[in-house]
Amino acid sequence: MSLKKPYLLYIGDAPDRLAVKMAQGVLDWRPDWCLAQMRRGGTDIRLDLPEMTPQQAADAGAGTLVVGVVNAGGVMPDPWVADLIDAMEAGLDLAAGMHVRLRSLPGVAEAAERLGRTLTDLRVPDRKFATGKGTKRAGKRLLTVGTDCSVGKKYAALALEQGLRAAGASADFRATGQTGRLIAERGAAIDAVPADFISGAVEWLSPANDDPDHWDVIEGQGSLFHPSFAGVTLGLLHGAQPDRFVVCHEPTRTNMRGVANPLPTIGQVIDATILLGRLTNPDIAPAGICMNTAALSEDEARATIDVLASEYQLPATDPIRFGVDAIVAEVLR
Amino acid sequence: MSLKKPYLLYIGDAPDRLAVKMAQGVLDWRPDWCLAQMRRGGTDIRLDLPEMTPQQAADAGAGTLVVGVVNAGGVMPDPWVADLIDAMEAGLDLAAGMHVRLRSLPGVAEAAERLGRTLTDLRVPDRKFATGKGTKRAGKRLLTVGTDCSVGKKYAALALEQGLRAAGASADFRATGQTGRLIAERGAAIDAVPADFISGAVEWLSPANDDPDHWDVIEGQGSLFHPSFAGVTLGLLHGAQPDRFVVCHEPTRTNMRGVANPLPTIGQVIDATILLGRLTNPDIAPAGICMNTAALSEDEARATIDVLASEYQLPATDPIRFGVDAIVAEVLR
Numbered sequence: 001m002s003l004k005k006p007y008l009l010y011i012g013d014a015p016d017r018l019a020v021k022m023a024q025g026v027l028d029w030r031p032d033w034c035l036a037q038m039r040r041g042g043t044d045i046r047l048d049l050p051e052m053t054p055q056q057a058a059d060a061g062a063g064t065l066v067v068g069v070v071n072a073g074g075v076m077p078d079p080w081v082a083d084l085i086d087a088m089e090a091g092l093d094l095a096a097g098m099h100v101r102l103r104s105l106p107g108v109a110e111a112a113e114r115l116g117r118t119l120t121d122l123r124v125p126d127r128k129f130a131t132g133k134g135t136k137r138a139g140k141r142l143l144t145v146g147t148d149c150s151v152g153k154k155y156a157a158l159a160l161e162q163g164l165r166a167a168g169a170s171a172d173f174r175a176t177g178q179t180g181r182l183i184a185e186r187g188a189a190i191d192a193v194p195a196d197f198i199s200g201a202v203e204w205l206s207p208a209n210d211d212p213d214h215w216d217v218i219e220g221q222g223s224l225f226h227p228s229f230a231g232v233t234l235g236l237l238h239g240a241q242p243d244r245f246v247v248c249h250e251p252t253r254t255n256m257r258g259v260a261n262p263l264p265t266i267g268q269v270i271d272a273t274i275l276l277g278r279l280t281n282p283d284i285a286p287a288g289i290c291m292n293t294a295a296l297s298e299d300e301a302r303a304t305i306d307v308l309a310s311e312y313q314l315p316a317t318d319p320i321r322f323g324v325d326a327i328v329a330e331v332l333r
Numbered sequence: 334m335s336l337k338k339p340y341l342l343y344i345g346d347a348p349d350r351l352a353v354k355m356a357q358g359v360l361d362w363r364p365d366w367c368l369a370q371m372r373r374g375g376t377d378i379r380l381d382l383p384e385m386t387p388q389q390a391a392d393a394g395a396g397t398l399v400v401g402v403v404n405a406g407g408v409m410p411d412p413w414v415a416d417l418i419d420a421m422e423a424g425l426d427l428a429a430g431m432h433v434r435l436r437s438l439p440g441v442a443e444a445a446e447r448l449g450r451t452l453t454d455l456r457v458p459d460r461k462f463a464t465g466k467g468t469k470r471a472g473k474r475l476l477t478v479g480t481d482c483s484v485g486k487k488y489a490a491l492a493l494e495q496g497l498r499a500a501g502a503s504a505d506f507r508a509t510g511q512t513g514r515l516i517a518e519r520g521a522a523i524d525a526v527p528a529d530f531i532s533g534a535v536e537w538l539s540p541a542n543d544d545p546d547h548w549d550v551i552e553g554q555g556s557l558f559h560p561s562f563a564g565v566t567l568g569l570l571h572g573a574q575p576d577r578f579v580v581c582h583e584p585t586r587t588n589m590r591g592v593a594n595p596l597p598t599i600g601q602v603i604d605a606t607i608l609l610g611r612l613t614n615p616d617i618a619p620a621g622i623c624m625n626t627a628a629l630s631e632d633e634a635r636a637t638i639d640v641l642a643s644e645y646q647l648p649a650t651d652p653i654r655f656g657v658d659a660i661v662a663e664v665l666r
Contacts, residue, residue, distance in 0.1 A: 099527065099529070131561040131562070131591070132560055132561040132562075133560070133561070133592060134560025134561060134592045134593070134594055135592075135593060190528060191527065191528050191529040192527045192528065192529065193527065193528050194432060194524065194525045194526070194527065194528070195523060195524050195525065195526050195527070195528045195531050195564065195565045195568065196432070196524040196525065196561075196562065196565060198528050198564040198565075199560060199561055199562075199563075199564060200561065225612060227465055227466070227467025227532060227571045227612055227613050228464040228465040228466070228467065228529075228532055228533065228571075229464070229465075229529065229532075230532075230567050230568065230571055230609075230612070231528065231531040231532060231564040231565060231566075231567045231568025231569070231571070232528045232529060232531075232564060232568075233564075234563050234564045234567045235528065235563065235564025235565070236564070238560045238561075238563055238564070258464070259466060259467045259468075260467070260468060261467060261612070276563075279558060279560055279563070279594065280560050
């Protein structure tokens with residue numbers, strides 16, 4: 001999978017920063033691919049990019065409008081659909097990461113056909129998967145897991161890929177969500193796979209590796225403690241059969257995202273991940289803790305991390321703020 | 334959902350009895366709906382029904398050919414597809430429970446359109462679901478869980494619906510698979526729902542009930558210990574938020590179906606179900622054990638059941654052979 005670059009990142013009238021995490025993700029990890037943003041009136045959210053219309057972006061060389069915002073309720077508002085058609089008229093392909101297919105939006109398939117544009121649904125599986133087998137595959141695997149959704153599992157995995165490579169190890173980030181797939185240009189959004197094939201899809205995206213010392217760094221999804229998505233998380237854990245896992249956490253979060261449940265502790269996540277992960281890898285063990293401390297001062301962040309490292313006797317860090325050297329050292333030990 | 338009755342049950346060249354469990358299921362629980370079977374050369378498997386061609390079945394009043402066999406690898410052999418088209422030519426509608434849609438088979442959609450026949454895919458979701466909320470719903474719920482796939486969770490749930498009703502309680506079987514849906518004519522095959530919506534689909538199919546003493550008896554799927562399908566099982570457990578659960582087991586099974594993993598013990602299933610089920614129902618508790626003892630003599634069956642009842646201090650039975658009175662009494666206690 002490869003989209004025409006660079007991108008115009010569409011964020012519509014996003015209500016908050018979490019709503020634009022797909023746009024922010026590709027901008028943070030593939031800044032060279034991102035040319036401009038396009039907003040609608042009514043949002044204060046912005047990326048660190050110039051604002052352009054589709055025509056301005058196309059004139060400046062853009063290849064694809066990427067819908068980088070979550071649409072509430074899974075329904076795309078009519079004005080957004082009109083913007084997408086304008087973008088195709090201006091010469092841009094479209095990519096999006098919703099459960100609903102781009103071609104099912106009114107007028108989009110017809111415009112794409114008439115104008116010869118490509119529609120890419122990053123979240124919709126573009127292949128069939130087998131059911132999981134659960135048998136051991138060659139090579140090593142690290143999975144990021146979380147106390148909740150949206151706590152930094154993808155950023156931690158991407159930082160660990162970079163860190164392992166910088167330390168001379170062979171490593172590949174394996175995307176399991178639409179934003180990861182946008183960044184890696186491969187992988188599968190496992191939350192959109194038919195439920196029977198969750199672990200099978202993960203076995204496909206992290207296949208046996210000829211190099212026994214190669215690390216697949218697999219992006220986690222959801223949380224074993226999230227009542228909406230724990231099934232996805234467990235199927236991912238079984239398919240990933242990780243040798244090591246890193247727990248990701250956002251210290252200011254008080255409730256599981258979107259539901260009433262309280263957050264589990266990091267210790268509960270470690271215990272549950274080992275208990276359930278042993279089914280496909282009896283040697284599963286934690287390798288560290290990655291905190292998203294963006295809401296804390298640097299002093300608060302360091303203090304929080306030190307407490308956790310001591311409490312759990314594991315390397316702890318904010319992967320973006322302080323790097324992942326200690327976790328990489330633990331993984332390669 | 335309602336199919337034209339009675340049915341011609343198609344079992345193709347099924348390799349073994351587990352392959353025809355969909356046909357056997359509707360015959361066991363809805364015998365009045367089943368008129369005849371249709372086989373292909375090469376199988377010794379048969380149902381307790383007369384053999385008919387589609388034309389003979391149509392002449393005898395059949396309304397629908399139901400594909401009652403699992404097709405290896407998810408690909409339907411060409412001769413089977415030819416049989417389906419013959420059946421439509423003879424006047425029959427089609428129903429099937431595969432991941433692949435009937436209309437995607439070569440020539441099937443065209444024949445259905447030309448002849449005015451209805452195609453029903455029992456496994457394919459016919460609606461969109463919301464993500465699970467995890468909040469408590471009114472009414473009571475019982476879930477059947479298992480040491481493995483295909484150990485009798487659906488039969489146990491159907492027997493418990495009957496038993497609860499016979500004891501004067503209000504109870505409804507809630508189907509979560511294609512065979513259950515064929516029997517109940519409602520529900521959803523949750524293993525075919527996009528992974529994000531497993532628990533949400535279960536919340537939909539077992540909604541809040543105005544009667545606080547009403548029991549939804551929810552059909553279990555897979556096993557928390559099956560490396561291919563545990564994600565489905567966990568999402569189902571969280572969506573079902575059961576007050577009570579019944580563990581189903583097949584005592585001659587040595588390996589998890591289709592994979593190399595050993596079977597868990599009933600005690601492991603009880604512990605894991607309570608540990609993980611507490612997330613959406615802190616009061617979850619076991620109510621009994623249902624054994625499929627078809628492979629045992631009656632004496633062996635009684636002895637096996639007595640040992641389990643004593644070991645786990647729970648009512649134990651073979652729901653088909655010995656009834657479910659003891660479990661019903663425990664549930665209504």
